[in-house]
Amino acid sequence: GAVVSQHPSWVICKSGTSVKIECRSLDFQATTMFWYRQFPKQSLMLMATSNEGSKATYEQGVEKDKFLINHASLTLSTLTVTSAHPEDSSFYICSARDQIGTDTQYFGPGTRLTVL
Amino acid sequence: GEDVEQSLFLSVREGDSSVINCTYTDSSSTYLYWYKQEPGAGLQLLTYIFSNMDMKQDQRLTVLLNKKDKHLSLRIADTQTGDSAIYFCVSTGGGNKLTFGTGTQLKVEL
Numbered sequence: 001g002a003v004v005s006q007h008p009s010w011v012i013c014k015s016g017t018s019v020k021i022e023c024r025s026l027d028f029q030a031t032t033m034f035w036y037r038q039f040p041k042q043s044l045m046l047m048a049t050s051n052e053g054s055k056a057t058y059e060q061g062v063e064k065d066k067f068l069i070n071h072a073s074l075t076l077s078t079l080t081v082t083s084a085h086p087e088d089s090s091f092y093i094c095s096a097r098d099q100i101g102t103d104t105q106y107f108g109p110g111t112r113l114t115v116l
Numbered sequence: 117g118e119d120v121e122q123s124l125f126l127s128v129r130e131g132d133s134s135v136i137n138c139t140y141t142d143s144s145s146t147y148l149y150w151y152k153q154e155p156g157a158g159l160q161l162l163t164y165i166f167s168n169m170d171m172k173q174d175q176r177l178t179v180l181l182n183k184k185d186k187h188l189s190l191r192i193a194d195t196q197t198g199d200s201a202i203y204f205c206v207s208t209g210g211g212n213k214l215t216f217g218t219g220t221q222l223k224v225e226l
Contacts, residue, residue, distance in 0.1 A: 034214075042218075043204065043218050043219050044159075044204070044216045046213060046214070049213070093158055095159075095214075104161060104164065105214060107158045107160075107161070110156075112156075
């Protein structure tokens with residue numbers, strides 16, 4: 001149980017285009033999902049907390065107009081990188097919080113974004 | 117803000133025990149987690165410990181928590197080549213935000 005999927009797993013796009021990444025909790029409902037960014041050989045950096053039915057809460061330094069988050073249902077959150085640039089190239093990982101039991105966050109497999 | 121520190125690299129021989137250490141600053145952490153990340157992959161929850169526990173054992177994994185010193189360790193018994201990965205120590209702060217350690221890369225040699 002507690003499986004989180006992400007789609008796509010890898011995307012290459014041209015500079016200036018927008019890219020949407022989906023995060024789904026497959027066998028549980030998640031009112032809260034989190035989006036992280038990970039640079040090579042570095043730890044995860046929390047970008048934003050996504051709450052179902054309300055606006056996301058962004059961490060300091062994260063541009064909310066660039067990284068659009070939508071959490072339209074209890075099993076789906078999307079991250080859209082708008083007008084992507086090469087410096088946005090990174091590994092994006094989402095997690096979904098299972099609020100039953102230990103309140104554990106379960107992580108998706110990640111999406112590698114490469115902006116040319 | 118909260119901080120979680122880990123050593124960056126650990127190398128052990130196959131069959132030996134591995135001990136990965138972690139120190140954290142957030143004394144309000146309710147749970148402390150260990151996640152495993154294999155190359156190019158997402159994070160896999162290995163185990164967790166509740167803050168009022170001293171020890172938790174789960175098959176080859178033993179977690180020790182010294183709450184007074186804010187020190188957490190993960191011991192992997194009979195380490196195998198498949199255990200080679202990056203291990204993240206993670207504390208939980210206010211609002212259930214996770215604070216990740218720097219990650220310890222474990223290399224298992226034959």
